[in-house]
Amino acid sequence: MANRAKKSQMERVSVPPLSSVAICGGTHGNELTGLYIVREMQKKKIEKVGSVSITTIVTNPRASEAGRRYIEMDLNRCFTDVLLSSPITESTPYELRRAQELNAQLGPKGSTDAVDLLIDLHNTTANMGLCLIFYTLDWITLHIYKYIQNKMSSVPVRVIQLEVPISDAYALDSVGKRGFAIEVGPQPNGVLRADIFNMVKEAVDLTLEWLQEFNSGHTFEGGTVEAYTLVKSVDYPRDSAGKITAAIHQDLQDNDFKLLRSGDPIFLTFAGETLKYEGEDLYPYFVNECAYYEKKIAFHLAMKKTYSFPSICAKKDGETA
Incomplete structure (x- = not known):
């Protein structure tokens, strides 16, 4: 994508229309916004919007019913090629079985049969506003983000x-x-907030709106966007037994995406000592995310990059470029 993104913004690129979208919620069973948005769409039998077929899925139904993040293992860590191709045995965790079911239904991953666009809805306890998380910066997804x-x-x-x-x-x-x-x-686990629900619903509606305009022949102009690229993760200070010895410092708490400079406070030990950041200037996010305690992550650090993308439109029948 890095080389492709350097193409002139004046160049127009045509891409095949997107006809199938999956909207998923409840991948983590205690993150309620996506779960309730999906349930509401299912209740209203929203299966097609204009030219786009929509599949709505409660991804981890057992965890959702139990109000837990997962039952045996984190479902949102189960979609690597290695795990998706691993044999199923009697001891295979529920979430890994479920991942392979979802891969068969929505993929298979990496195949031409996979859904054109898959949107997975999550909540964080961190003060991150609304974030889109990409593995690949594709022109379609960059345009949706900009929209x-x-x-x-x-x-x-x-x-x-x-x-x-x-x-x-x-x-x-x-x-x-x-x-x-x-x-x-921020939204606590197991809690539903109206403002957060409405934010996510608006983002989903705008995505579907963009797809309708794109498929109908509208040309979206090129431009630039800023993206935060993960550099590293930072763990909490720990003692020789592996126990946490400090909390996120109050000056860092709730300041996701505020530039962190060397010398800025990041932890406050239980003995009252302030621990300061040492390193290059980076942007913290997922600060004090509840679910990351078990993953030994206090926060992530990212650099900010600017990406360019060309004008884009849907490829017409018979068009070769």
Whole structure:
């Protein structure tokens, strides 16, 4: 994508229309926004919007019913090529079985049979606003991001890029030909907030709106976007037994995407000592995310990059370029 993105913004690119979209919620069973959006769409029997067929899925029904993130293992870490091709035995965890079911239904991953666009809806306890998370910065998804960002003025809209080979991409959205997660917070686990629900619903509606315009022949002009690219993860300070010895410092708490400079406080030990950041200036996100305690992550750090993309329109029948 890096080389492709350098094409002139004046060049227009034609891409086949997108006819199938999957909207998924409940991949983590205690993140309620996506779960309730999917249930509402199913209740209203929303299966087609204009030229786009829509599949709505509660991805982890057992965890959703139990109100837990997962039952045996994190479903959103089960979609690598290795795990999707692993043999199923009596001891295979429920989530891995479910991942292979979803891959068969929405993929298979990397195939021409996969859905054109897969959107997975998540919540975070971190103060991140509305974020789209991509594995690959595709022109279609960049245009969708820019469209949402331009239309939603009430909340910060950002993009996070994970530079991981698609074969190693572990999240559900990697199963589609294109895909992204929508991550919105702050929202506590097991809680539904009206403002967060409405943010995500608006982002989903705007995505479907963009697809309708694109498929109907509208040309979207090229431009540039900023994306946060993961550099590294930072764990909490720990003692010799592996126990956490500090909390996120109050100056960092709730300041996701605020530039972190060397010397800025990041942790406050339980003994009252302030621990400061040492390193290059980077942007923190997923700060103090509840679900990442078990993953030994206090926050991620990213650099900000600017990407250019060309004008785009749907390829017409018989068109070769």
